[in-house]
Amino acid sequence: MNLLWVVLLPLIGTLVPLLTERFGRNVCAFSVALLPAWSLILVLMHVGEIFDGEAIRQTIEWIPSMGLDLSFRLDGLSLLFLLLILGIGLLIILYARYYLSDKDSMGQFYAYLILFMSAMVGIVISNNMIQLWMFWELTSISSFLLISFWSHKPDARKGARMALTVTGTGGLALLAGLLLLGNIVGSYDLDTVLASGDLIRAHAAYPIALVLVLLGAFTKSAQFPFHFWLPHAMAAPTPVSAYLHSATMVKAGIFLLCRFYPALAGTDLWFMIVSLTGLITLLLGAYIALFKHDLKGLLAYSTISHLGLITLLLGLNSDLAAVAAVFHIINHATFKASLFMAAGIIDHETGSRDMRKLNGLMKYMPHTATLAIVAALSMAGVPLLNGFLSKEMFFAETLDQSMLGSLSWMIPLLATVGAAFSVAYSLRFIHDVFFNGEPIDLPKTPHEPPRYMKVPVEILVALCLAVGIFPAYLVGDLLHAAAFSVLANDVPMHSLSIWHGFNIPLFMSFLAMVGGITIYYNRRHLFEFQAQFNEPDAKYIFEGAVQSLIKFTQRIMATLENGSLQRYVFLMLLFTLVMSAYPLFELTQNAGSRPQLPIDGVAITAALLLIISAIATVIWHRRRFLSLIYLSVVGLIVSLAFAKFSAPDLALTQLSVEIVTIILLLLALYFLPQSTQKESSNRRLSIDLTVSALIGCVIGTICFAMLTTPLNSISDFFIANSKTGGGGTNVVNVILVDFRGFDTLGEITVLGIAALGIFKLIAKMRIYVPTRDDKGRPWTKDRHPLMLAMVSQSLLPLALLVSVYIFLRGHNLPGGGFIAGLITSVAIIQQYVANGVLWIKPRIKVDYQWLIASGILMATATGLGSWIFDKPFLSTWFDHFHLPWVGEFELASAMIFDLGVYLTVVGAVLLILANLGKLTTSERVDNKENV
């Protein structure tokens, strides 16, 4: 069998409700049930093998070198959980069909539910710890979506957030624990880990790994002190509570305990942590449940208590206790899911869940009442029902331990007390809701629900009865198989029968019954006693903790990041200074052995110009346009310097970037205040001056040292292989499009993302557009002077011709897609400047976003194309051709790549500049328009 399909079918099924939602509720619910049912059948086909003690495994290799495989295993424990998850899941699908109102989006609900189901299935059949963890996190996320399904309710949102925070944090702890386990054992394979229990328990890191794994399990299974999220998760629709918070998700923590039982259990530490946590949770949950007026609140605390019971059993380190725990998992899932569904029916048909209002419903909905009473009796542990059997086993196990030394007698005593409270709240559930007089102003007149809404409850209650009467016959094999895989060795003798004769467990049961009835009878005194305490609401405590954490981080952020750009630059420069100056202290000699170029007049003039204009930029920085002109001189000289140091490509790029930058700055300056006051104090100025002067000295020294030192770089390789390997003589371009083409692909992607980000920032910007300059002169009315417009238009074809020329020769001579793109952009920007947005709009109908996308796609497709020829990604192909008249020419696949670069650059530059420019005109981008 393909185990992969067991998890894959529900996962695919996530999409089904979204597709079939429009065909009506019945079709939708039916179609949703199909794939999980198929999955269940796949599982059932293997029941025989599992009962024979076999485990079915399947592994699909993914990254074997890192121990990451898709690995599945179906054993008794997985089978038990799969039956619960898929079986109860199917019932829930039927139930939810009647529960959801017309206003709720059914497709969305089912999609989340099935997603959750797949995640649970994934957890229980994973045979790889990392894979298990991934599904584990998926349950946290999908349960978040389910709890917050009624997202208009603040309770639902808060509850969902709390559940996600608690279980998500636990999930992180679990990941750490699993990684630690994997480290100890040397494999993430579950089979291997479970087989190395002795190794793990003897390892020094065992306590840490144990605590981390237990943190994961306890948060998920709502164990003390993490139990507080479960009652708040009751804000979810009731099918979710019935499914997640009784039968499945909270059992995931229990599953984890069972799963790692062979590897982690058996030590004193395990006993101390697990059994004590379980005991406290059992007592606390049972006690609080009694005082809850909300029907679902009572059930939630009772769930916490029963989960504590299972945890306590698992913590006792006894084989029989583990069997009892597994048995109670089955029983609790059946009676609690049916109780939740009954509560949901009551809520649905009466409009209230408050037990102070709900009274005497036996008269109005006798059928539902009978079902709920049977399930509640099972919860109380009344004979002939399944809850009785596992509770008997539990009592027997608490007697049979001596871990607390001479205090061991306390455990059975406390267990009996817990059971008494369990009886009491079950009685309250039955008596308050179904008897006890008449209902008090309910929003609706109670009546029986639709026929099929009761079917899931009926099935589960029938199971409670059947298991309670014929336990060995019905679940004997399943229990044996599941216990076998928990214990990883022979299952001890146990007897699944109702009557074991008069013994202490029976006496304890009897005591619990009597105690429970007594407690319920005297409940008024207890309620009064409890009312003295100010019960802390976990919601406020949790919110308070979250808020103070947020405040704390905000304080840190406020000190680190106060919004002052000057300060960021200052700190950054200071750090650069420290980092780069330190190694310079060790450098004894600045000048390397490389001969220096002769100094000529041109160089000196250029250097002087550079220095003067840089200083002038700083001096006149408050007269912005003047300063900008000086800045452009700096850029120009730098381009010339590149040309002189034989970097024509760089010079060309720098030149075009310079133009684009100046236009961009002009546009930005337009929106800024035209004149600025002196803002910095003299002290500030002197500090800044000192730092920047030091930076200048350090960087100058580094440059000098770099330029005079002969460097053995890999450029020789590039020069040698450029023609033969890349088919071009322009090494710079061949590096860009071939040798390091993957870098370029990443860079243009970043460029595209940046351009889109800037576009999104400015698209809806409404900023103050000044109508006058700083001297109060209005802008000229002549916005687009005829002469400029005409000449610009006639220059466009010439400019485009130049950019094509630069593009085509790029592979062999200075040029290439990047420079050509910049030239084209400048040429088009010139049209925007000269003719205005209104003139351009009908003439250039290119969507610049589309241009960016197609550029990146083209570059990527070129890279992918080499796969067709069985070459690595982005291999270049080139050849020489001959055409009459044209002569010999070369074609290279790198040219298509370069074209992609070209398109991206054009699109990015124009998207930014054209949209920023548009802000100055009446042609601002509206919400509906894009470009």
Add this chain to the structure above:
Amino acid sequence: MEFWIELVVSVFLVAGAVFVFIGSLGLAKLPDFYTRLHAPTKATTLGMGGLLAASAILMTYQQGHLSLHELLITLFLLITAPVTAHMLAKTAMHHKLQITEKTVDKELSKRARERNTPT
């Protein structure tokens, strides 16, 4: 190199340099913005034109085939320089920059200021 080529190149170089020099001198010395505007335009058109012509002749001779890059640069300069000057003049008019006393026919500037490009 043959003497007559050297001669022609030198003549162009010197002529170009003279224009560039005059242009720079004018930029520094002339009394108001409008008169100063004349100077650099001469430098870019005639001055640069002379230098580029010299370069074209020299390169053509040295490489043995026609070098036309310089012609292209000249062409671009000839197209753009007047437009630049025009735009500068328009801006100056808009900003009502002072006109030197000696200017003839100041009425014209007033009329020009009020007139806009036909749209």
